[in-house]
Amino acid sequence: MVRNVIVTGVTSCENRGVEALVASIAAGLHEHGETRIRVLTQTPAYDQGLLGPWGVDCAADPFVTSKSWTRHRPAETTEQANTRRDALMDEADLLVATGGDIYTSDYGVSTPYLAAPIAAQTHGVPVAMLAHSIGPFTSREDAQSWLEVAERCEVLTLRERVSQHYVQEELGLPSAKAQLTADPAFLLPPAPQERVQDFLATMGIESGEPYVCIAPSRGIARFRNLNEAAHDRALGRLIDRLVKERGIPVLLLPHVHDSRSHNDDRVLVAELARHADHPLVRAVTGPLTATDYKGLAAEAHLVITERLHAAIGALSTRTPTLAIGYSQKFLGVFADTYGDDIPLDSVHLDVDTFVADEKNTEQLLHGLQIQAMKSALTSRLPVLLERARTNFTLLPAINGEVPA
Template identity: 25%
Template sequence: MNKILLYPHGGSGNHGCEAIVRSTMLLLRPEEGVLFSSACGEDRRYGLDRTVRVLPEQRPIRRCSAGYAAAWMRRHVLGVRDAFDRLAFGGIAEEGRGASVALCSGGDNYCYGEPVHIYLQNDLLRRAGVPAVLWGCSLEREDMKDAMLEDLKAFDLVVARESLTCDALRECGCSRTVLYPDPAFALPAREAGLPEGWKEGSMVGVNVSPLVIGHEGRAGAVMENYARLMEYVLEATDMNVALIPHVVWPGNDDRKPLEELYGRFRHTGRVVMVGDAPCEELKGYIARCRFLVAARTHASIAAYSTGVPALVVGYSVKARGIARDLFGTEDGHVLPVQALDAPDELRTAFVRMMGREDELKSIYAEKLPEYRERLGRLPEELATLLKRS
């Protein structure tokens, strides 16, 4: 492929978003990659601009311009409600001309209400004749209706990252749907300097997020369970704990709850706080853990893809689907946060996972080569699938 577009992108402060972009570029190997981002400063901070050309998702609207005058006429004379939005987002269609494909970075972007600005960008690209692919997506079955279903059916291809979403899309009439592992399974891990207190080969990685706390069924249940888990690790084992953030966005910053846990157990001398870093370095820390307990999807993928037994505190289809495809079931691998109530549920699930350490590593040894081989065929298969569509 000579040129691919990636959109939408909320910024690399969510290192899962960063991981999707980096691994996609690695897998597809285009001559040029262009990323439309709503947080270009974040992307430059983590060096993503050295991998793709980063452009702002929206361009400023200048009142003294022909474009503004045309948009004003369309809005106020013809009644086109999104005329000014189409002007602001219009750069994606202009950049798309000559592109081999536009990848709408699915992830879970379709899981939080109507993504009207994504619909708009999709429409601009379709009108410009650019092949559009919903890339590595997870969606809830009950959301696949009305405007969302219409938009989904209009993609040239939908690539689901887990079978629950893939099956639901096909049931809803999205016949151009295929299944591939999340591209971040192919993201390289990069080793960085270890913080003081790191116990090589004997660390339990811990990740928790404000987002998963927001889905708890009982107020305080998540942090109570994480605290009980850490008490168990520190009192009943000789392992240390690494607190690992994976999203550092204002208002959705993993460091906030992790710092609370760090303050509670700092006195033990056996808990370390991993600082913010690019996704490859965070994967490097996770890869050097013995176990991981995670709330963020791409923290769990970093563990899965490096053979680290992981327990996920999940709230949606993405956690269940990814675990089911890898292990054959989500039971014992995903703890639904909405059902988390008793304070020792997370600790109990972790102890059970510890007892299956060898079994889980055997599963990884069998499944991960299949995942890597499947992802390695993506460039040729994607080109073929787009021709068929």
């Protein structure tokens, strides 16, 4: 029997982290039974090109319409959108709510992205919230709205312990209701090594030659109300220090190819490379996919990132990784991944602190324990991979099936 699964909570695969998350979910669903997957997104035609190979069909999200992506969606009236909503629910056997960390007050989208799960529950369609970071909520109303949906979910998994503690201790969700797993993108395969080596050769890097990757975020300054120029200068100092101290190539990875310039990492890496004006600093260009970026991270000596899924791509290949973080999701994922042997403050620096004082960056780089980080990741990764798989082994029970 073919299951019809709707995947919701998707913004756009212009963010390669979204691509990594949704592609991994699609792969996990296909592994556990014959499945027809419909992904609801803000940029359906664009995402189809990236997600089509993973066996999904993309459609414009009729539950959430983002004004900033309107031109990427087919025009439709409210009546037409409502008709599509009903048709989707009528044919669905399961709704998977993803999004990583959309259920928080950080981005102002939490309540709108509950619309599809609420519609599914109203129609009697089972809902699985998979591998989320939850909160913090600044509004009790938003928290209560999420709780009401969460308590009715057949499956609810959390991708890190910080969120687990928050929903249990702060929101009062029963401990038996949510299971700790890991982000499905831990399971995403990197691009084939031959493809990665061919790409590195175009960047002037020979096989086996060490290099550092930096995945900066153009949107992080705006999100945290930081001075954008000050943030860019802090990144420039970081790049300069790496070049001087390590003397190896520094690849700048634009993990978000956003059609909205204020969040387009390609613009930022081009600016950083131009200002560095050093032959070892190279902006990575071209329409690379999430698996391509993971392949580059897998071969790197070190990865430093302001994008969480760039971090997950590196961590899941045992590459020592540092985060310049901006929310609790970084703390949770890094603490769970490195475990107790690596102090969190040795691999994570808050972006406010990063921008405010260059001495904090110096201290972070000076205290790097590359081998200890690699050993911790080698030890912990099997645990994280098994947790990530658990997201999917829980799903067959929804339909009364015995998990494989």
